[in-house]
Amino acid sequence: MTTDRAPVGVPFRFARWLLVRSAGALFVLWAVATLTFFAIRLIPGDPAEAILGGPGSQASDEALAAVRAEYGLDQPLAVQYLAALGRLATGDLGTSYSLRTSVSTLLAEQLPGTMLLAALSLSVAWMLALALATWSTRGGRVPAAVGAGLEVVAAALPHFWIAIVLILVFSTGLGWFPPISTAGPAGLVLPVVTLALPLAGFLGSIMRESLLDALEAPFALSARARGESELGVRLVHALRHAALPAIGLSGWAFGFLISGAVVVETIFARPGLGRTLLTAVTARDIPLVIGVVLVVAAAYIVLTVLTDAASRLADPRLRAA
Structure with missing residues (x-):
């Protein structure tokens, strides 16, 4: 009985170890994305201005409003967060605001x-x-x-x-x-x-x-x-x-x-x-x-x-x- 069960136990323990590791990895990535998303929002400034070249660009109010609507920055913060998580879940990291590149x-x-x-x-x-x-x-x-x-x-x-x-x-x-x-x-x-x-x-x-x-x-x-x-x-x-x-x-x-x-x-x-x-x-x-x-x-x-x-x-x- 012992020799019959031993080969079965090793793959089971490995699968359990792999499952725990994978779940832990997903949790860490979610926590990192969440903390980063909210931490970057604590930096003073408007993300719409960053998209248009920074405060020195002297963008008009109409241009800022258009950018906020295009990137969803006019939505509540919780909606922006869920949208960002949805994109990350599909492997889409988005486009850089400043470099206009993937x-x-x-x-x-x-x-x-x-x-x-x-x-x-x-x-x-x-x-x-x-x-x-x-x-x-x-x-x-x-x-x-x-x-x-x-x-x-x-x-x-x-x-x-x-x-x-x-x-x-x-x-x-x-x-x-x-x-x-x-x-x-x-x-x-x-x-x-x-x-x-x-x-x-x-x-x-x-x-x-x-x-x-x-x-x-x-x-x-x-x-x-x-x-x-x-x-x-x-x-x-x-x-x-x-x-x-x-x-x-x-x-x-x-x-x-x-x-x-x-x-x-x-x-x-x-x-x-x-x-x-x-x-x-x-x-x-x-x-x-x-x-x-x-x-x-x-x-x-x-x-x-x-x-x-x-x-x-x-x-x-x-x-x-």
């Missing part, structure tokens, strides 16, 4: 640049965090103190300050990299380092504590008793367990990088979702703001599911559960 087209153009920037920054942050955690736990008070200090300082540094210092040193002073993001690989170096440093400090602190615990765990003591070298214990056994908390936080790290991209893409004049979002908020471009936020939220959900799967692959205890 929001889907704009997002398709800006998304790859930001995803590349976030992926490279996350990879660099992981490498720096692993290197710092491994070096600071090799023994001795000096490496531990220096490693802890570097982690705290790096995690506390704001992105705009890092960007300014990097531009002054490596662009203005040494001339190694361009001050603005260009199409080549050299234009990615300073933006990637700017985003990666604070995240590396945070991940490094978590990895260092987990690595210290793993090195004193029973499986590490057993490996040493079998004659395995200290380097082998670290690389084969301890580092995998030390990386588990950081893997679980990679979804949060992605959101951290996207929020930082708003500052970094603006400073380095790099096209992307962050810079597009800042411009859209300034122009009260409601469809574009909602579109950018929804895409970021969807990417965050997908990455969270992937990190959950990666944690299960790396931790046998989660696979057994």
Whole structure:
């Protein structure tokens, strides 16, 4: 009986897990769209003026009334909200007020640049965090103190300050990299380092504590008793367990990088979702703001599911559960 039911139970549990995840994703997207819709309305100004070019356009009252009627801005706020949800439910993100272009087209153009920037920054942050955690736990008070200090300082540094210092040193002073993001690989170096440093400090602190615990765990003591070298214990056994908390936080790290991209893409004049979002908020471009936020939220959900799967692959205890 047990062997007959086991294969049936696994697909059922997976289907239930997938259903719960899907329902949670839909709820998050609805909440994000709702909060964004009402938050952008709290910004002072008339959306009709934004459609006609902003307050400086000096649009007539007749033109403003025509625009409000065309876009449904003369309807009650609740009616506008339901209409916006209806369009989003069909996959229609609308047309940008300020750029007069489909929001889907704009997002398709800006998304790859930001995803590349976030992926490279996350990879660099992981490498720096692993290197710092491994070096600071090799023994001795000096490496531990220096490693802890570097982690705290790096995690506390704001992105705009890092960007300014990097531009002054490596662009203005040494001339190694361009001050603005260009199409080549050299234009990615300073933006990637700017985003990666604070995240590396945070991940490094978590990895260092987990690595210290793993090195004193029973499986590490057993490996040493079998004659395995200290380097082998670290690389084969301890580092995998030390990386588990950081893997679980990679979804949060992605959101951290996207929020930082708003500052970094603006400073380095790099096209992307962050810079597009800042411009859209300034122009009260409601469809574009909602579109950018929804895409970021969807990417965050997908990455969270992937990190959950990666944690299960790396931790046998989660696979057994």
